[in-house]
Amino acid sequence: MQRIANFFRETAREMRKVSWPKRKELTRYTITVLTTVTFFALFFAVVDLGISELIRFILE
Template sequence: MANISGFFGNVVSEMRKVSWPKRKELTRYTVIVLSTVVIMAVFFAVIDLGISEAFRWFLKL
């Protein structure tokens, strides 16, 4: 049991050393991540649509 309490004590100690981002940085990083996810989703949706249409066209021949 001493090992578990020592572990959590070390976790708390290390978490106090963490440099957390400021609100402005966090907002900026969140916008970057969300916009990247949206751009990649649109990109792959367009690629998927193109491949699907190519297969439909190929199967009609």
Template structure:
């Protein structure tokens, strides 16, 4: 197989790949506005809870290290 033939085969595979991607995207069930809002709120609340949790853990560990080093 020559160099140009391999390049052409690569372009055909790329085109086939994007065609399959578009086919799969048509099968996706996209969330409606209410679901999207609910999911966004859940993610934001979870992130805030985890941030506070790790902040408290970090604060506790740093205080413990301060006590040990004194």
């Protein structure tokens, strides 16, 4: 039980040392991640659709 308490105590101590991003930075990072994820989702959806149509064309 002592080891678990010590783990949480050390974890809390380390978390105080973390340099947390400011609100403006966090917003910018979030927008960047969401934009990138959306771009790649659309890109791979289009590629998947293209490959699917190509395979249908070849098999018919």
